[in-house]
Amino acid sequence: MIKVGIVGTGMISELFAEGAKFVDGMEVVAIQSRDETKAKEFARKHDVELTFTEYERMLMDVRIDAVYIGLPNSLHFAYASKALRAKKITILEKPFLSNLGELDELIDISEETRTMVFEMNRVLCLPNTQVIRDHLDDIAPVRMITMNFSQYSRKYNDLLAGKTPNVFSDEYSGGALVDLGVYSVHLMVDLFGMPDDITYIASKLPNSIDVSGNLTLIYDGFIASLVQSKNSRCDNRITIQGEKGTIYASPTASRIDKVILDLGEKKDITVAHEYESMTYTLHEIVRVINEKDEETYRKQLRHIRTVMEVLCAARKSAGIKFTADRE
Numbered sequence: 001m002i003k004v005g006i007v008g009t010g011m012i013s014e015l016f017a018e019g020a021k022f023v024d025g026m027e028v029v030a031i032q033s034r035d036e037t038k039a040k041e042f043a044r045k046h047d048v049e050l051t052f053t054e055y056e057r058m059l060m061d062v063r064i065d066a067v068y069i070g071l072p073n074s075l076h077f078a079y080a081s082k083a084l085r086a087k088k089i090t091i092l093e094k095p096f097l098s099n100l101g102e103l104d105e106l107i108d109i110s111e112e113t114r115t116m117v118f119e120m121n122r123v124l125c126l127p128n129t130q131v132i133r134d135h136l137d138d139i140a141p142v143r144m145i146t147m148n149f150s151q152y153s154r155k156y157n158d159l160l161a162g163k164t165p166n167v168f169s170d171e172y173s174g175g176a177l178v179d180l181g182v183y184s185v186h187l188m189v190d191l192f193g194m195p196d197d198i199t200y201i202a203s204k205l206p207n208s209i210d211v212s213g214n215l216t217l218i219y220d221g222f223i224a225s226l227v228q229s230k231n232s233r234c235d236n237r238i239t240i241q242g243e244k245g246t247i248y249a250s251p252t253a254s255r256i257d258k259v260i261l262d263l264g265e266k267k268d269i270t271v272a273h274e275y276e277s278m279t280y281t282l283h284e285i286v287r288v289i290n291e292k293d294e295e296t297y298r299k300q301l302r303h304i305r306t307v308m309e310v311l312c313a314a315r316k317s318a319g320i321k322f323t324a325d326r327e
């Protein structure tokens, strides 16, 4: 049984605790919050045994094998490095890290300590992602792709009220691309690998962080246009157009509920999802750990690197700078 300690009591940690309940071989045993009342409340709500206010104390506890880090993006590196040094298997929320320098350093620590690190990547393990993979040949060659992930954020109202929520902060490595677009990038990298060219045109705040934007990825023979917005909404959809037909998937790569194959006539090829998207990823993480599946583990790390290369190149092209880039 892999015993997990959750770090942070945000909404995403709640989803993790719920999602983990459906995973054999994994149990949430601890919660860490800076605020004792929040830790106790989370523990009561999710039936978690141990509570901590100090992260280091949680890392020292031998009853915990792994940590899940559900903290703002710029904190991922520091918290994950400490966890790996304490030899705790580490599961990081997306986006994995702020930049490639952090990635190199974290992978080195993970190798040195022989401790695995994973991304809570909802995209790769979704059954409907496999449906898309299985039908790409039917429409080949691919000629045009559009993906839209627009979600009006409550935090945007805070921004309008003069605050800087973490998700719109350069200090916390925020922005529409790394918050929403990252899911589309994961799907593109999974299906097609590294693009030949990357251009991101964004609507930016004075701190350089993107509120919305259009990421263009150029591949041999086709172009993908990935739209992400945190200050508008629409019926999100993924459209993969080929010479022989089209695949429509919805709503977003983070949660593909429906897949339609159009080869002249539209056919619903959706596989019904049994669980929330996180649960599929956790099943796979438990399998990789228990079976010591090095090959899949290394493939996952290569995938993460390519996604981070795309995100960093996109940020560079749009002039989006994180505080973490200067450290």
Ligand SMILES: NC(=O)c1ccc[n+]([C@@H]2O[C@H](COP(=O)([O-])OP(=O)(O)OC[C@H]3O[C@@H](n4cnc5c(N)ncnc54)[C@H](OP(=O)(O)O)[C@@H]3O)[C@@H](O)[C@H]2O)c1
Binding pocket: 007, 008, 009, 010, 011, 012, 013, 032, 033, 034, 035, 038, 070, 071, 072, 073, 075, 093, 094, 095, 166, 167, 179
């Ligand atoms: N929110 C979502 O829908 C969602 C969905 C998918 C993925 N994610 C990912 O989940 C991560 C967290 O996102 P979020 O929107 O939940 O962030 P958040 O609300 O800003 O922060 C999450 C938690 O982190 C802790 N925290 C906040 N600031 C901190 C600080 N300065 N130092 C130490 N701990 C701090 C807090 O927990 P305590 O007060 O208990 O310490 C807070 O509840 C991000 O990487 C995001 O990309 C979020």
